[in-house]
Amino acid sequence: MTDKVVILGGGPGGYEAALVAAQLGADVTVVDSDGLGGSAVVTDCVPSKTLIATSELMSEMDGAAELGVNFHDHEGDAATGISVDLARVNARVKRLAADQSADIAHRLDKEGVRVVTGRGHLDGPSRVVVGDDTLEADAILVATGAAPRTLSSAEPDGERILTWEQVYDLTELPTELVVVGSGVTGAEFASAYLALGVPVTLVSSRDRVLPGEDADAAEVLEEVLTRRGMTVLSKSRMESVTRDGDVVTVRLTDGRSVQASHCILALGSVPKTGGIGLEESGVELGDGGFVTVDRVSRTTARGVYAAGDCTGVLMLASVAAMQGRIAMWHFLGDAVQPLDLKQVSSNVFTAPEIATVGCSQQAVDAGDIVADVVMLPLDGNARAKMQNVQDGFVKLMCRPGTGIVVGGVVVGPRASELIHPVSIAVSQRLTADQLAHAFTVYPSMSGSIAEAARRLHRV
Numbered sequence: 001m002t003d004k005v006v007i008l009g010g011g012p013g014g015y016e017a018a019l020v021a022a023q024l025g026a027d028v029t030v031v032d033s034d035g036l037g038g039s040a041v042v043t044d045c046v047p048s049k050t051l052i053a054t055s056e057l058m059s060e061m062d063g064a065a066e067l068g069v070n071f072h073d074h075e076g077d078a079a080t081g082i083s084v085d086l087a088r089v090n091a092r093v094k095r096l097a098a099d100q101s102a103d104i105a106h107r108l109d110k111e112g113v114r115v116v117t118g119r120g121h122l123d124g125p126s127r128v129v130v131g132d133d134t135l136e137a138d139a140i141l142v143a144t145g146a147a148p149r150t151l152s153s154a155e156p157d158g159e160r161i162l163t164w165e166q167v168y169d170l171t172e173l174p175t176e177l178v179v180v181g182s183g184v185t186g187a188e189f190a191s192a193y194l195a196l197g198v199p200v201t202l203v204s205s206r207d208r209v210l211p212g213e214d215a216d217a218a219e220v221l222e223e224v225l226t227r228r229g230m231t232v233l234s235k236s237r238m239e240s241v242t243r244d245g246d247v248v249t250v251r252l253t254d255g256r257s258v259q260a261s262h263c264i265l266a267l268g269s270v271p272k273t274g275g276i277g278l279e280e281s282g283v284e285l286g287d288g289g290f291v292t293v294d295r296v297s298r299t300t301a302r303g304v305y306a307a308g309d310c311t312g313v314l315m316l317a318s319v320a321a322m323q324g325r326i327a328m329w330h331f332l333g334d335a336v337q338p339l340d341l342k343q344v345s346s347n348v349f350t351a352p353e354i355a356t357v358g359c360s361q362q363a364v365d366a367g368d369i370v371a372d373v374v375m376l377p378l379d380g381n382a383r384a385k386m387q388n389v390q391d392g393f394v395k396l397m398c399r400p401g402t403g404i405v406v407g408g409v410v411v412g413p414r415a416s417e418l419i420h421p422v423s424i425a426v427s428q429r430l431t432a433d434q435l436a437h438a439f440t441v442y443p444s445m446s447g448s449i450a451e452a453a454r455r456l457h458r459v
C-alpha cells in the first residue's frame, strides 16, 4: 500500500522532503499558506542575497580607482559618485523571489506532489485539516518555519520601522539607517546598506558584532565596517523604537538615543508552532516553543516528524532541507544518516564574507576538542593583491595526531565558494596533507587553503 505523507509548510524543510518522499513512491501532499519556497524564498535568503548582489557590486566599484578605473560624467569630467536605484533593485528582488517560488511549484507538480494552499493544523498525529479539507496521513512532517521576533516597545510599521521581511517595499534608500541586532541577519543588512551608500549605525547588545561566529572573523568584519564609516554601538541594548513623522528614534537602555530615517529590526526569530494542534497531538514543544526532535527528525508523537526553523536546531535553509530529507528517508525505510551538525558549512554574506565549517576555534579554546590551528591572512596571496583584497584570512584546524581536518574559516570575497574544499575535507575526513597535495590554480585565493594545509604538516 502507498504511504500517505502530508507536509505542513512549503519552505526548504517541506519541499525538499516532498521531493524525496515522491522519489521513494509515497503519495505526498504539501500544505502551504504563504508561497512555495517558504520564507527562505519569499522573504529571507533569496531576497536578502539578491539585494546583497547589488551591494557587492557597489563594494567592488569602491575599489575601482585603485585598479586604474575612472568614471566620468556625460561632459567628460571626472565623476566619483555612483548611485543605486532602490526601486529597481527591490523590483528585481521580488521578481527573482516570485520566479524561484514558481520554479519550486513547477518541480513539485512534475514529481506528482499535490499542493494545497491554506493554513493547516494537526487534528491528532495522523490528520491535517486545511479549511474544509481533512487529509489522512501515515506520516506528517511539520515544517512551518519561524517569523521575525518583535517587541511591543518597537512595533514595526512597515514604512520606517521594519522587520527584514518589510525592507523590499522601500522605493528610496534611507537617508540614515539604524540596524538593531548584530547577529547574522543584522550584520548582513548593515553591511549591505552601507555598501549601497547609506550611513548606518549598528546597535549591538554584545561587545562585538556576530557574537556566535569565529571571534577573529568578527573582529576583521567589525574593523572593515567601521573603516568604511559604519558606527557600531557595542554593549548597547535597545529599549524602544518610535517614529515621529520622518524621524525614527532608537532609545538605548543606558539613556542614549540614535535618530535616523529608518530602522531595521533583527531581533531573532520565533517558531510558528502555536495554534496548530501540535501539543494536543502529542508533539512536545521545548524552550521558546521550538518542536523537540531527535537526529532523524522524529518528534515525541509517533509518525510526526519536524524539520527546519520550527525545530530551532540550526536556522539555515540547508539544515532545514537536510532535516526534511532525513525525515522522509527514515519514515520510508531508505538508508539514512542522522543529522551531523559538525559537517554543516555556513556563510555570513557581509563584505567581506565569513564562511565556516566543522569545529570552531571556540571549541578548541574551551578544550572541547584538541586541534592544531593555522591562520593565514589573505594579504600575502598573489591573487588577493591583484584584486586589491586587503582583508581576510583562511583558518584551518586539524587533529594533532592524525592530521584529519576538523574545521575551517574563510574570511574574504566569495568565502562562501572558497569554503567548499574545506567542507569536503571535513566530511570525507581528509588529512591536511591530502588537502595540501591537491593542485590549486596559480594565482588563486584557494592557493591560501592549500598553503594553510601545508603549514599544518607535521614530521
Ligand SMILES: Cc1cc2nc3c(=O)[nH]c(=O)nc-3n(C[C@H](O)[C@H](O)[C@H](O)COP(=O)(O)OP(=O)(O)OC[C@H]3O[C@@H](n4cnc5c(N)ncnc54)[C@H](O)[C@@H]3O)c2cc1C
Residues within 6 Å of the ligand: 008, 009, 010, 011, 012, 013, 014, 031, 032, 033, 034, 035, 036, 037, 038, 039, 040, 041, 043, 044, 045, 046, 048, 049, 118, 119, 120, 121, 143, 144, 145, 146, 164, 185, 272, 276, 307, 308, 309, 310, 314, 315, 316, 317, 318, 319, 320
Ligand atoms: C534575512 C534572512 C536571510 C537568510 N539567509 C539565509 C541564507 O543565505 N542561507 C541559509 O541557509 N539560510 C538563510 N536564512 C535562514 C533560512 O531562511 C531558514 O533557515 C529557512 O527558511 C528555514 O526553512 P523552513 O522550511 O524551516 O521554513 P520557511 O522557509 O519559513 O518555510 C515555512 C513555510 O511554511 C508555511 N507555514 C507556516 N505555518 C503554516 C501552516 N500552519 N499551514 C501551512 N503553511 C504554513 C510558511 O508560510 C512558509 O511558507 C536566512 C534567514 C533570514 C531571516
